[in-house]
Amino acid sequence: MAEKKHGVIGYALAPKKQNSFIRDSLLTLASSRGIKLIQIDSTKPLIDQGPFDCILHKLYGDDWKRQLQQFQIRNPNAVILDAPEAIERLHNRISMLQVVSELRVRVGVDEKGGETFGIPKQIVIYDKETLSDGQAWESLKFPVIAKPLVADGSAKSHKMALVFSHGALNKLKPPIVLQEFVNHGGVIFKVYVVGNHVRCVKRKSLPDVSEEKVLGVSEDLLSFSQVSNLANRDSVDDDEKFYKMMSLDDTTEMPPQAFIVDIASGLRRAMKLNLFNFDVIRDSRYGNRYLIIDINYFPGYAKMPGYEKVLTDFFVDLMCKKELGENVGKGHGDEGKSVKVLTEEKDISVKVLTEEKDISVKVLTEEKDKSVKVLTEEKDKSVTV
Ligand SMILES: O=P(O)(O)O[C@@H]1[C@@H](OP(=O)(O)O)[C@H](OP(=O)(O)O)[C@H](O)[C@H](OP(=O)(O)O)[C@H]1OP(=O)(O)O
Ligand SMILES: Nc1ncnc2c1ncn2[C@@H]1O[C@H](COP(=O)(O)OP(=O)(O)O)[C@@H](O)[C@H]1O
Ligand SMILES: [Mg+2]
Ligand SMILES: [Mg+2]
CATH class of the missing domain: 3.30.470.20 (ATP-grasp fold, B domain)
Structure with a gap:
């Protein structure tokens, strides 16, 4: 019986990190469990590479951040490990x-x-x-x-x-x-x-x-x-x-x-x-x-x-959650649902109804200079876009 395909993970790491982390022992174990680890070519635009179910990265700089953003817009289902904005606080x-x-x-x-x-x-x-x-x-x-x-x-x-x-x-x-x-x-x-x-x-x-x-x-x-x-x-x-x-x-x-x-x-x-x-x-x-x-x-x-087993278990788990449509790659498994609205119409309005506090709304768009208006009934609510 053919082995169940789990997923492809693209990695973008500095040479020192790549040498220490990407070992044959990791590649072999991951591959035996349906996870393929593929090196991202940093000399080529990320958007032209893939397909990747997940991107694993530790690179710095605005250009890389932009590339990840573009990639996410084109591939909304891909998981980026982890979000550059979250990494930046460190x-x-x-x-x-x-x-x-x-x-x-x-x-x-x-x-x-x-x-x-x-x-x-x-x-x-x-x-x-x-x-x-x-x-x-x-x-x-x-x-x-x-x-x-x-x-x-x-x-x-x-x-x-x-x-x-x-x-x-x-x-x-x-x-x-x-x-x-x-x-x-x-x-x-x-x-x-x-x-x-x-x-x-x-x-x-x-x-x-x-x-x-x-x-x-x-x-x-x-x-x-x-x-x-x-x-x-x-x-x-x-x-x-x-x-x-x-x-x-x-x-x-x-x-x-x-x-x-x-x-x-x-x-x-x-x-x-x-x-x-x-x-x-x-x-x-x-x-x-x-x-x-x-x-x-x-x-x-x-x-x-x-570390090979720990990381492979994590990748397999991530891919399973992704297949089930669960929100993954956000640091914990039990948070937020994501709603996707696909439209070619201009000036559409989307209403987000929730009783949860501190929700975050992510708007992915390919258009530049797009301004987003968030309307809320709560007072003293600050909205960051
Ligand atoms: O390469 P290693 O194995 O020494 O890992 C470094 C980490 O060592 P540790 O796992 O905590 O013992 C190291 O941890 P420390 O800051 O030494 O506590 C850093 O995470 C380092 O990354 P960066 O230089 O801060 O970007 C890590 O270096 P990079 O591999 O990310 O360059
Ligand atoms: N407040 C502190 N008190 C005592 N030792 C410390 C303290 N902060 C750091 N150290 C020592 O200095 C080392 C380096 O500090 P750390 O903040 O971990 O920097 P780095 O990011 O370079 O690892 C630590 O591993 C620890 O040995
Ligand atoms: Mg330290
Ligand atoms: Mg440190």
């Missing part, structure tokens, strides 16, 4: 973590109880003048970590500095985020999310900094980059002595899985993303207080043991 380290503060998920549900989560205290500095203005950072306790505001995947966006005193702040180049350094036992938890699959692993992180160390440190600023990725590097440079201070204690207890799953589902819903990971540290001062410090779109899944 390109700024402030909007990235704002979503955590907005989460309303149950906490302290594990038998041991009491786990809470949040983000470290932080401020954003846009210019040199503010950096020299003590008032801006007086609420922060040193040491702090200075992170580039932009998180666009460039090497620059991963360049961090551990700053021990005010005096060193003038060495930094805004726009930056100044975040309180929180002692966390030198271990970071990386939570990989693939649809509703959640996997937490532990990795090396920065070592704790004691009060004595802060006072006795000879340098007032230490630069570093991609600490938790160190094991995957080819060479260790100048920062060697700094990294040597780190060692992963294998006895470190993992956070309760139910707690982590709750945060992951909350983030997935709020961000409308399917493919991401987030970095969590456990605040050593409390033991049951967790802080989310970083969220990454389409991370290094190949570092997750058995």
Whole structure:
């Protein structure tokens, strides 16, 4: 009996990502379950390629965004993983973590109880003048970590500095985020999310900094980059002595899985993303207080043991939902219905009747300069088009 056809997924990834993610082991397993992964040719217009049931991508820039938009208009049934607008919130380290503060998920549900989560205290500095203005950072306790505001995947966006005193702040180049350094036992938890699959692993992180160390440190600023990725590097440079201070204690207890799953589902819903990971540290001062410090779109899944099966299961599930006409690719399975109105008439009006709040209306059109009027009976409703 011929195998049931499931679907074709086009992928558009930077060379480094493609090398690490598109492995023969993934292609073989996916293909054995009816999923064909095809490379999108970035030198040709996306719209001329396909057909694709789904597009998997991690590319940046306005041109790529436009190409995806055009493709979606021509292929309204294709699933784009994930929507560029949703991914963009992760390109700024402030909007990235704002979503955590907005989460309303149950906490302290594990038998041991009491786990809470949040983000470290932080401020954003846009210019040199503010950096020299003590008032801006007086609420922060040193040491702090200075992170580039932009998180666009460039090497620059991963360049961090551990700053021990005010005096060193003038060495930094805004726009930056100044975040309180929180002692966390030198271990970071990386939570990989693939649809509703959640996997937490532990990795090396920065070592704790004691009060004595802060006072006795000879340098007032230490630069570093991609600490938790160190094991995957080819060479260790100048920062060697700094990294040597780190060692992963294998006895470190993992956070309760139910707690982590709750945060992951909350983030997935709020961000409308399917493919991401987030970095969590456990605040050593409390033991049951967790802080989310970083969220990454389409991370290094190949570092997750058995990633081939997890991703293949996700693709198969996506294709099945698509065949059933379910709304997919929006970060969670239980949201919104979509209504398609196909017409060649001009000036048509479409009425959307719903009792749900916060609905979003997407109008796909090939016409340029189209203005859309949304009429609502609710007061104080703001409508974004
Ligand atoms: O390539 P890898 O496996 O190191 O993955 C990187 C991620 O490592 P992780 O899976 O969290 O250990 C890495 O995570 P971190 O920021 O290091 O926490 C980023 O997601 C990185 O993407 P970008 O440079 O921010 O666009 C990811 O890099 P890209 O492959 O997307 O370039
Ligand atoms: N607030 C913090 N307190 C302590 N360590 C931190 C904090 N923020 C980041 N780190 C350390 O710095 C590393 C890099 O920071 P992160 O925000 O994850 O940037 P990147 O996007 O480059 O991974 C983390 O993996 C962790 O080891
Ligand atoms: Mg990180
Ligand atoms: Mg990151």
